[in-house]
Amino acid sequence: MAVLSIESNGTIEMTAVYYNGQQVSGLSELFLNLSEDGTFDSVISYTGIDGQEYIKNPFLDYLDNIQFREPVFTEEEAQQLHLLTIESDGDIENTTVFFDNEVLDGLVNLFVHIKSPKKNKSSIVSLFKKEKYSEGAVFKATFTFRYPGNVIKTEEIF
Amino acid sequence: MKKINWLIWLLSISLLLFSFPIDLLFAKGGKGSFGGTRSYSRSFGGTKSFGGTRSFRNPSSSPRYSTPMRSYNNPQTRSFGGSATSIYNRSQIQSKYGVPRKVLTPREIPNLPANARVYDYGDFASGLMMGYLMGHTSWLWALPFHPAFYYSQPIKVVNEDGTVTYYPPTFDTGKFLMTLIIAGSIAFIIIRAIRRKKGILPKTSKMDLSRSSFS
Numbered sequence: 566m567a568v569l570s571i572e573s574n575g576t577i578e579m580t581a582v583y584y585n586g587q588q589v590s591g592l593s594e595l596f597l598n599l600s601e602d603g604t605f606d607s608v609i610s611y612t613g614i615d616g617q618e619y620i621k622n623p624f625l626d627y628l629d630n631i632q633f634r635e636p637v638f639t640e641e642e643a644q645q646l647h648l649l650t651i652e653s654d655g656d657i658e659n660t661t662v663f664f665d666n667e668v669l670d671g672l673v674n675l676f677v678h679i680k681s682p683k684k685n686k687s688s689i690v691s692l693f694k695k696e697k698y699s700e701g702a703v704f705k706a707t708f709t710f711r712y713p714g715n716v717i718k719t720e721e722i723f
Numbered sequence: 724m725k726k727i728n729w730l731i732w733l734l735s736i737s738l739l740l741f742s743f744p745i746d747l748l749f750a751k752g753g754k755g756s757f758g759g760t761r762s763y764s765r766s767f768g769g770t771k772s773f774g775g776t777r778s779f780r781n782p783s784s785s786p787r788y789s790t791p792m793r794s795y796n797n798p799q800t801r802s803f804g805g806s807a808t809s810i811y812n813r814s815q816i817q818s819k820y821g822v823p824r825k826v827l828t829p830r831e832i833p834n835l836p837a838n839a840r841v842y843d844y845g846d847f848a849s850g851l852m853m854g855y856l857m858g859h860t861s862w863l864w865a866l867p868f869h870p871a872f873y874y875s876q877p878i879k880v881v882n883e884d885g886t887v888t889y890y891p892p893t894f895d896t897g898k899f900l901m902t903l904i905i906a907g908s909i910a911f912i913i914i915r916a917i918r919r920k921k922g923i924l925p926k927t928s929k930m931d932l933s934r935s936s937f938s
Contacts, residue, residue, distance in 0.1 A: 681937035
Protein backbone atom coordinates (compact mmCIF):
# COMPACT_ATOMS: atom_id res chain seq x y z
CA MET A 566 0.00 0.00 0.00
CA ALA A 567 1.68 3.15 -1.23
CA VAL A 568 0.90 6.63 -0.05
CA LEU A 569 1.21 9.45 -2.49
CA SER A 570 0.66 13.03 -1.34
CA ILE A 571 0.56 16.25 -3.29
CA GLU A 572 0.96 19.53 -1.44
CA SER A 573 0.36 22.56 -3.57
CA ASN A 574 -1.28 25.92 -4.07
CA GLY A 575 -2.03 25.22 -7.71
CA THR A 576 1.33 26.24 -9.14
CA ILE A 577 4.16 23.96 -10.12
CA GLU A 578 6.67 26.09 -8.25
CA MET A 579 4.86 25.44 -5.01
CA THR A 580 4.15 21.78 -5.44
CA ALA A 581 5.67 19.07 -3.38
CA VAL A 582 5.03 15.42 -3.96
CA TYR A 583 5.57 12.97 -1.15
CA TYR A 584 5.96 9.26 -1.64
CA ASN A 585 5.42 7.28 1.50
CA GLY A 586 6.00 10.41 3.53
CA GLN A 587 9.21 11.50 1.86
CA GLN A 588 9.39 14.46 -0.48
CA VAL A 589 10.56 13.44 -3.90
CA SER A 590 12.35 15.54 -6.48
CA GLY A 591 13.23 15.26 -10.13
CA LEU A 592 9.67 14.72 -11.22
CA SER A 593 8.74 15.61 -14.75
CA GLU A 594 5.15 14.43 -14.86
CA LEU A 595 2.48 13.03 -12.61
CA PHE A 596 -0.79 11.72 -13.95
CA LEU A 597 -3.63 10.30 -11.93
CA ASN A 598 -7.06 9.40 -13.20
CA LEU A 599 -9.07 7.46 -10.68
CA SER A 600 -12.77 6.80 -11.12
CA GLU A 601 -15.38 4.91 -9.24
CA ASP A 602 -15.99 2.79 -12.35
CA GLY A 603 -12.67 1.09 -11.70
CA THR A 604 -10.42 3.28 -13.77
CA PHE A 605 -7.05 3.49 -12.11
CA ASP A 606 -4.50 5.26 -14.26
CA SER A 607 -1.48 6.43 -12.38
CA VAL A 608 1.82 7.34 -13.95
CA ILE A 609 4.80 9.06 -12.47
CA SER A 610 7.73 10.18 -14.60
CA TYR A 611 10.95 11.16 -12.95
CA THR A 612 14.69 11.43 -13.33
CA GLY A 613 16.43 8.97 -11.07
CA ILE A 614 19.59 9.51 -9.10
CA ASP A 615 21.42 7.79 -11.94
CA GLY A 616 20.18 10.43 -14.38
CA GLN A 617 17.90 8.02 -16.17
CA GLU A 618 14.29 8.78 -16.96
CA TYR A 619 11.76 6.47 -15.32
CA ILE A 620 8.07 6.01 -15.92
CA LYS A 621 6.32 4.04 -13.21
CA ASN A 622 3.03 3.34 -11.58
CA PRO A 623 3.53 4.76 -8.09
CA PHE A 624 1.01 2.42 -6.51
CA LEU A 625 2.13 -0.79 -8.14
CA ASP A 626 5.77 -0.39 -9.08
CA TYR A 627 8.86 0.07 -7.05
CA LEU A 628 10.22 3.52 -7.82
CA ASP A 629 13.77 2.72 -8.73
CA ASN A 630 16.40 5.31 -7.95
CA ILE A 631 13.83 7.97 -7.19
CA GLN A 632 15.32 11.10 -5.66
CA PHE A 633 14.21 12.24 -2.24
CA ARG A 634 14.87 15.58 -0.67
CA GLU A 635 14.35 17.35 2.61
CA PRO A 636 10.92 18.96 3.06
CA VAL A 637 11.18 22.51 1.83
CA PHE A 638 7.95 24.14 2.91
CA THR A 639 7.77 25.69 6.34
CA GLU A 640 4.83 25.36 8.70
CA GLU A 641 3.61 28.81 7.68
CA GLU A 642 3.87 28.00 4.02
CA ALA A 643 2.17 24.69 4.48
CA GLN A 644 -0.84 26.47 5.92
CA GLN A 645 -1.29 28.22 2.58
CA LEU A 646 -1.17 24.92 0.70
CA HIS A 647 -3.57 22.08 0.29
CA LEU A 648 -2.61 18.50 0.81
CA LEU A 649 -4.05 15.71 -1.28
CA THR A 650 -3.15 12.21 -0.21
CA ILE A 651 -3.96 8.98 -1.99
CA GLU A 652 -3.44 5.73 -0.23
CA SER A 653 -3.86 2.74 -2.48
CA ASP A 654 -2.58 -0.60 -3.65
CA GLY A 655 -3.53 0.08 -7.23
CA ASP A 656 -7.11 -1.10 -6.89
CA ILE A 657 -9.86 1.49 -6.76
CA GLU A 658 -11.68 -0.56 -4.15
CA ASN A 659 -8.73 -0.22 -1.82
CA THR A 660 -8.13 3.44 -2.39
CA THR A 661 -8.59 6.18 0.14
CA VAL A 662 -8.25 9.83 -0.69
CA PHE A 663 -7.54 12.45 1.92
CA PHE A 664 -7.81 16.17 1.44
CA ASP A 665 -6.12 18.30 4.06
CA ASN A 666 -5.93 15.18 6.21
CA GLU A 667 -9.65 14.52 5.97
CA VAL A 668 -11.02 11.45 4.26
CA LEU A 669 -13.09 12.22 1.20
CA ASP A 670 -16.23 10.31 0.38
CA GLY A 671 -18.66 10.46 -2.49
CA LEU A 672 -15.78 10.75 -4.90
CA VAL A 673 -16.66 9.93 -8.49
CA ASN A 674 -13.41 10.88 -10.14
CA LEU A 675 -10.03 12.23 -9.25
CA PHE A 676 -7.93 13.75 -11.98
CA VAL A 677 -4.45 15.12 -11.48
CA HIS A 678 -2.04 16.03 -14.27
CA ILE A 679 1.05 17.98 -13.38
CA LYS A 680 3.82 18.35 -15.89
CA SER A 681 6.94 20.42 -15.54
CA PRO A 682 7.80 22.94 -18.26
CA LYS A 683 9.96 21.99 -21.17
CA LYS A 684 13.64 22.23 -20.64
CA ASN A 685 15.01 25.30 -22.35
CA LYS A 686 17.40 24.38 -25.11
CA SER A 687 19.90 27.12 -25.66
CA SER A 688 20.12 26.62 -29.37
CA ILE A 689 20.22 29.23 -32.07
CA VAL A 690 16.74 28.26 -33.14
CA SER A 691 15.44 29.11 -29.69
CA LEU A 692 16.44 32.72 -30.31
CA PHE A 693 13.88 32.98 -33.04
CA LYS A 694 11.11 31.23 -31.20
CA LYS A 695 8.67 33.07 -29.07
CA GLU A 696 8.81 31.38 -25.73
CA LYS A 697 6.17 31.36 -23.13
CA TYR A 698 6.91 31.57 -19.47
CA SER A 699 5.66 28.09 -18.74
CA GLU A 700 5.76 26.45 -22.11
CA GLY A 701 4.77 22.85 -21.85
CA ALA A 702 3.77 23.08 -18.21
CA VAL A 703 0.52 21.48 -17.15
CA PHE A 704 -1.26 21.78 -13.87
CA LYS A 705 -4.70 20.36 -13.74
CA ALA A 706 -6.25 18.87 -10.65
CA THR A 707 -9.94 18.26 -10.18
CA PHE A 708 -12.12 15.96 -8.22
CA THR A 709 -15.70 15.12 -8.97
CA PHE A 710 -18.18 14.43 -6.21
CA ARG A 711 -21.63 13.01 -6.11
CA TYR A 712 -23.78 15.08 -3.84
CA PRO A 713 -27.15 14.08 -2.42
CA GLY A 714 -29.81 13.98 -5.08
CA ASN A 715 -27.26 12.42 -7.47
CA VAL A 716 -25.78 15.82 -8.23
CA ILE A 717 -22.35 15.51 -9.86
CA LYS A 718 -20.02 18.40 -9.29
CA THR A 719 -16.43 18.89 -10.34
CA GLU A 720 -14.18 21.09 -8.26
CA GLU A 721 -10.63 22.30 -8.44
CA ILE A 722 -8.51 20.57 -5.85
CA PHE A 723 -5.93 23.27 -5.19
CA MET B 724 25.27 30.54 -25.57
CA LYS B 725 28.47 29.37 -27.27
CA LYS B 726 26.53 28.73 -30.43
CA ILE B 727 25.12 32.23 -30.33
CA ASN B 728 28.58 33.67 -29.90
CA TRP B 729 29.79 31.62 -32.82
CA LEU B 730 26.95 32.84 -34.97
CA ILE B 731 27.62 36.44 -34.04
CA TRP B 732 31.30 36.03 -34.83
CA LEU B 733 30.51 34.31 -38.09
CA LEU B 734 28.13 37.03 -39.16
CA SER B 735 30.55 39.75 -38.11
CA ILE B 736 33.39 38.19 -40.07
CA SER B 737 31.19 37.69 -43.10
CA LEU B 738 30.08 41.30 -42.89
CA LEU B 739 33.67 42.45 -42.69
CA LEU B 740 34.65 40.29 -45.62
CA PHE B 741 31.64 41.48 -47.48
CA SER B 742 32.51 45.10 -46.82
CA PHE B 743 36.24 44.77 -47.46
CA PRO B 744 37.15 46.44 -50.71
CA ILE B 745 39.16 43.67 -52.27
CA ASP B 746 38.98 45.33 -55.65
CA LEU B 747 40.56 48.42 -54.14
CA LEU B 748 43.43 46.30 -52.94
CA PHE B 749 44.22 45.08 -56.37
CA ALA B 750 43.49 48.28 -58.18
CA LYS B 751 45.99 51.07 -58.33
CA GLY B 752 43.75 53.57 -56.67
CA GLY B 753 44.42 57.21 -57.30
CA LYS B 754 46.74 56.63 -60.23
CA GLY B 755 44.08 56.39 -62.86
CA SER B 756 44.12 52.64 -62.91
CA PHE B 757 40.49 51.83 -62.37
CA GLY B 758 39.44 48.65 -64.02
CA GLY B 759 43.08 47.80 -64.63
CA THR B 760 42.90 44.30 -63.31
CA ARG B 761 40.10 43.35 -65.62
CA SER B 762 42.18 44.12 -68.69
CA TYR B 763 45.18 41.98 -67.84
CA SER B 764 44.00 38.82 -69.47
CA ARG B 765 43.02 40.55 -72.65
CA SER B 766 46.34 42.31 -72.88
CA PHE B 767 48.31 39.14 -72.40
CA GLY B 768 46.56 37.33 -75.17
CA GLY B 769 46.74 40.20 -77.60
CA THR B 770 50.39 41.00 -77.35
CA LYS B 771 51.77 37.54 -77.01
CA SER B 772 50.06 35.88 -79.91
CA PHE B 773 50.33 38.58 -82.55
CA GLY B 774 53.41 40.06 -84.13
CA GLY B 775 57.03 39.11 -83.75
CA THR B 776 58.52 35.72 -84.23
CA ARG B 777 57.58 32.59 -82.50
CA SER B 778 59.91 31.34 -79.87
CA PHE B 779 60.83 27.68 -79.84
CA ARG B 780 62.63 27.77 -76.56
CA ASN B 781 62.11 25.03 -74.09
CA PRO B 782 58.93 26.05 -72.31
CA SER B 783 60.22 24.80 -69.01
CA SER B 784 63.11 27.23 -69.11
CA SER B 785 60.96 30.27 -69.58
CA PRO B 786 58.16 31.59 -67.45
CA ARG B 787 54.72 30.85 -68.67
CA TYR B 788 53.69 34.48 -68.86
CA SER B 789 56.68 36.29 -70.19
CA THR B 790 54.91 39.35 -71.58
CA PRO B 791 55.61 42.38 -69.46
CA MET B 792 52.69 44.31 -68.13
CA ARG B 793 51.50 47.13 -70.23
CA SER B 794 51.46 50.67 -69.14
CA TYR B 795 48.02 51.82 -68.25
CA ASN B 796 48.75 55.36 -69.28
CA ASN B 797 48.23 54.33 -72.86
CA PRO B 798 44.82 52.76 -73.16
CA GLN B 799 45.01 52.64 -76.97
CA THR B 800 47.44 49.74 -76.92
CA ARG B 801 45.34 47.47 -74.82
CA SER B 802 41.84 48.11 -75.94
CA PHE B 803 42.10 47.49 -79.74
CA GLY B 804 38.94 49.49 -80.11
CA GLY B 805 37.10 46.83 -78.19
CA SER B 806 34.35 47.18 -75.70
CA ALA B 807 34.50 49.14 -72.50
CA THR B 808 36.17 47.73 -69.45
CA SER B 809 32.87 47.67 -67.66
CA ILE B 810 29.94 45.50 -68.39
CA TYR B 811 28.12 48.44 -69.92
CA ASN B 812 28.57 49.49 -73.48
CA ARG B 813 29.10 53.08 -74.40
CA SER B 814 25.69 53.81 -75.81
CA GLN B 815 23.99 52.38 -72.77
CA ILE B 816 26.12 54.43 -70.44
CA GLN B 817 25.68 57.62 -72.40
CA SER B 818 21.94 57.23 -72.49
CA LYS B 819 21.89 56.35 -68.84
CA TYR B 820 23.91 59.28 -67.60
CA GLY B 821 22.81 61.95 -70.01
CA VAL B 822 24.58 65.23 -70.56
CA PRO B 823 27.20 66.01 -67.92
CA ARG B 824 27.23 69.30 -66.11
CA LYS B 825 30.87 69.71 -67.00
CA VAL B 826 33.64 67.68 -68.55
CA LEU B 827 36.91 67.65 -66.66
CA THR B 828 40.26 67.13 -68.35
CA PRO B 829 43.56 65.82 -67.00
CA ARG B 830 44.64 69.42 -66.47
CA GLU B 831 42.10 69.70 -63.71
CA ILE B 832 42.67 66.24 -62.26
CA PRO B 833 46.25 65.15 -61.82
CA ASN B 834 47.39 61.59 -62.47
CA LEU B 835 44.87 61.07 -65.22
CA PRO B 836 45.93 59.88 -68.66
CA ALA B 837 46.19 62.65 -71.20
CA ASN B 838 43.32 61.33 -73.25
CA ALA B 839 40.92 60.94 -70.34
CA ARG B 840 37.70 62.82 -69.83
CA VAL B 841 35.75 62.92 -66.62
CA TYR B 842 32.02 63.52 -66.77
CA ASP B 843 30.96 65.46 -63.73
CA TYR B 844 27.23 65.61 -63.01
CA GLY B 845 27.60 67.62 -59.84
CA ASP B 846 26.00 65.03 -57.61
CA PHE B 847 27.25 62.93 -54.72
CA ALA B 848 28.39 60.14 -56.99
CA SER B 849 30.42 62.63 -59.01
CA GLY B 850 32.07 63.77 -55.81
CA LEU B 851 32.96 60.20 -55.02
CA MET B 852 34.37 59.79 -58.51
CA MET B 853 36.61 62.81 -58.05
CA GLY B 854 37.83 61.35 -54.79
CA TYR B 855 38.65 58.06 -56.45
CA LEU B 856 40.37 59.67 -59.43
CA MET B 857 42.45 62.00 -57.31
CA GLY B 858 43.28 59.28 -54.87
CA HIS B 859 41.51 60.99 -52.04
CA THR B 860 39.76 57.97 -50.68
CA SER B 861 39.35 56.95 -47.10
CA TRP B 862 39.16 53.63 -45.37
CA LEU B 863 35.83 54.81 -44.06
CA TRP B 864 34.47 54.34 -47.53
CA ALA B 865 34.89 50.64 -47.06
CA LEU B 866 32.59 50.62 -44.06
CA PRO B 867 28.85 50.22 -44.38
CA PHE B 868 28.36 53.34 -42.29
CA HIS B 869 29.60 55.50 -45.14
CA PRO B 870 27.41 56.12 -48.19
CA ALA B 871 30.38 55.53 -50.47
CA PHE B 872 30.27 51.90 -49.45
CA TYR B 873 27.09 51.47 -51.42
CA TYR B 874 28.47 52.96 -54.62
CA SER B 875 30.53 51.23 -57.23
CA GLN B 876 33.83 52.60 -58.41
CA PRO B 877 33.82 55.12 -61.26
CA ILE B 878 32.88 53.57 -64.55
CA LYS B 879 35.63 53.72 -67.11
CA VAL B 880 34.70 53.60 -70.75
CA VAL B 881 37.30 53.31 -73.50
CA ASN B 882 35.99 54.96 -76.62
CA GLU B 883 36.65 53.97 -80.19
CA ASP B 884 39.09 56.79 -80.69
CA GLY B 885 41.15 55.64 -77.74
CA THR B 886 40.00 58.26 -75.31
CA VAL B 887 38.85 57.25 -71.88
CA THR B 888 35.71 58.56 -70.25
CA TYR B 889 34.99 58.26 -66.57
CA TYR B 890 31.40 58.21 -65.38
CA PRO B 891 30.28 58.57 -61.75
CA PRO B 892 29.77 55.48 -59.68
CA THR B 893 26.33 53.96 -59.43
CA PHE B 894 24.37 53.08 -56.35
CA ASP B 895 24.49 49.35 -55.66
CA THR B 896 21.01 48.49 -54.43
CA GLY B 897 21.85 44.84 -53.98
CA LYS B 898 24.76 45.67 -51.73
CA PHE B 899 22.60 48.05 -49.76
CA LEU B 900 19.86 45.47 -49.22
CA MET B 901 22.39 42.78 -48.38
CA THR B 902 23.99 45.03 -45.80
CA LEU B 903 20.59 45.83 -44.33
CA ILE B 904 19.77 42.15 -44.04
CA ILE B 905 23.10 41.23 -42.47
CA ALA B 906 23.14 44.20 -40.11
CA GLY B 907 19.52 43.59 -39.18
CA SER B 908 20.21 39.93 -38.48
CA ILE B 909 23.18 40.73 -36.29
CA ALA B 910 21.25 43.41 -34.43
CA PHE B 911 18.31 41.07 -33.95
CA ILE B 912 20.48 38.30 -32.56
CA ILE B 913 22.40 40.62 -30.26
CA ILE B 914 19.29 42.34 -28.93
CA ARG B 915 17.55 39.04 -28.47
CA ALA B 916 20.51 37.53 -26.66
CA ILE B 917 20.90 40.56 -24.41
CA ARG B 918 17.22 40.71 -23.59
CA ARG B 919 17.18 37.02 -22.85
CA LYS B 920 20.24 37.34 -20.66
CA LYS B 921 18.64 40.17 -18.74
CA GLY B 922 15.50 38.15 -18.35
CA ILE B 923 13.28 40.47 -20.35
CA LEU B 924 12.45 37.50 -22.48
CA PRO B 925 11.69 34.89 -19.87
CA LYS B 926 13.11 31.47 -20.32
CA THR B 927 11.31 28.44 -19.12
CA SER B 928 14.27 27.75 -16.90
CA LYS B 929 13.49 31.01 -15.14
CA MET B 930 10.56 29.30 -13.50
CA ASP B 931 11.82 28.73 -10.00
CA LEU B 932 11.38 25.05 -9.41
CA SER B 933 14.01 24.86 -6.73
CA ARG B 934 11.42 24.15 -4.07
CA SER B 935 9.18 22.00 -6.19
CA SER B 936 9.23 18.27 -6.61
CA PHE B 937 9.11 18.94 -10.33
CA SER B 938 12.13 19.96 -12.30
